[in-house]
Amino acid sequence: MIEIVCKETLYAYDAYHIVKSFFPEAEITQKIKEEQEPLVSVEIEGGSSFCVCRKDGEKSKTETKASVGKELYHQLEKIKGQGLPWGILTGVRPTKLVMGELEKGKKDQEAATWMEERFLVSEEKAGLSVEIAKREKQLLEQLDYKNGYSLYVGIPFCPSICAYCSFSSSPIALWEDKTDRYLEALLKELAFVARVSGEKVLDTVYVGGGTPTTLRADQLDRLLTQLETSFDYSTVKEVTVEAGRPDSITEEKLEVLQRHHVTRISVNPQTMQQKTLDLVGRKHTVEAVEEVFLKARSLGFDNINMDLIAGLPGEDAKDMEETLKRVEALRPDSLTIHSLAIKRAAKYGQNPIRQIDAAEMTKMIDLGETYARKMDLVPYYLYRQKNMAGNFENVGYAKVDKAGIYNILIMEEKQSIVACGAGASTKLVLPEPMEGKGGKKVGIVRVENVKNILEYIDRIDEMIERKEEWLWR
Structure with a gap:
């Protein structure tokens, strides 16, 4: 059993997934406790406990969040005696991050170093990400994204x-x-x-x-x-x-x-x-x-x-x-x-x-x-x-x-x-980002079909109406 207590919800997602990466089979509980001083505290049953606190000089929540993830990682790395190939990276698309850096004009090694420093990714995985991102970029340049x-x-x-x-x-x-x-x-x-x-x-x-x-x-x-x-x-x-x-x-x-x-x-x-x-x-x-x-x-x-x-x-x-x-x-x-x-x-x-x-x-x-x-x-x-x-x-x-x-x-x-069939999820890349919940800009809209096969058959007109609302608007 591992208990994670966060001062704010801001740290909860990354804290859970970083701990889970080090202890994949452990049962993990999580709660928010605004009155506690540490930003994150972790208690491992029968093992170690530690806290992650705010560091001097951090000017923004984004900066603090990144710092918390790294400190949490280093503490767990000491406990387990080894790191993780993808460091603190919890997202599913590492090459998308790398491609973004390459499109900004970074050289190959600069993009790899950025992955290593920002997410504590291993040198091997950072290099693999760059190799694949370059190959993807070359293939995708042949396509007309707009049309x-x-x-x-x-x-x-x-x-x-x-x-x-x-x-x-x-x-x-x-x-x-x-x-x-x-x-x-x-x-x-x-x-x-x-x-x-x-x-x-x-x-x-x-x-x-x-x-x-x-x-x-x-x-x-x-x-x-x-x-x-x-x-x-x-x-x-x-x-x-x-x-x-x-x-x-x-x-x-x-x-x-x-x-x-x-x-x-x-x-x-x-x-x-x-x-x-x-x-x-x-x-x-x-x-x-x-x-x-x-x-x-x-x-x-x-x-x-x-x-x-x-x-x-x-x-x-x-x-x-x-x-x-x-x-x-x-x-x-x-x-x-x-x-x-x-x-x-x-x-x-x-x-x-x-x-x-x-x-x-x-x-x-x-x-x-x-x-x-x-x-x-x-x-x-x-x-x-x-x-x-x-x-x-x-x-x-x-x-x-x-x-x-x-x-x-x-x-x-x-x-x-555009995805058709039961359980299919359409992902529409918008020509211009639109305003979503809380004023956040959204660049992709998802249009979901029902998963249940009989419901899909019986509600096919509704599935079509969902697409009609968003497709190519």
């Missing part, structure tokens, strides 16, 4: 639900008699978006979920046909379909994707350890992953992504290396290395598991990078999540000409992404 947008299409069904997954997804077996109704509602929403977006430039299309390939081949054909006929594909640089679960993929479905000029697919094992696949509820074999990947190659798919998760329960660095060797034999065009992040909505969030120790996690992440670079894949996007094992990150690696443009756009928030 462009991307389209996300959500299919909220999976063959089964993985124990670590927190996405809005349901087992397809429970919904097979309603998937046509879902598709009808989705196509209606897509038709509206196409109708009002005629003067905009469509850059990328991403069909995700869930697992889109849980749809029947004829349903996939119907969806992709409407996308091609309703939207102007002449400017589209990338069409991605997540075919993530091999137990949802057939040769017929792959042929449908090929026929509709899908340029990028994902075949995602998460691990090539059968014991782990069984444990987390993925009802397929390692061999099935390899068979589907090779079948997709034989049909001509030349941009195939694979996802892996480091830190899955029961695995260590040896398991990770065995997985990477099998992936290396397949030679994917891109590879995303995720650090396990458990959220409350996941099965593991309801029944917590013991997380892997930081030293072993470091080995796994390092192995991921080593093997990716051996396959001539370079890092091109990066993001973080709360409650990540070892305070690490997710990194996408790709061949130089096979980077996933949509992945960069969703992280850097430089272009509007």
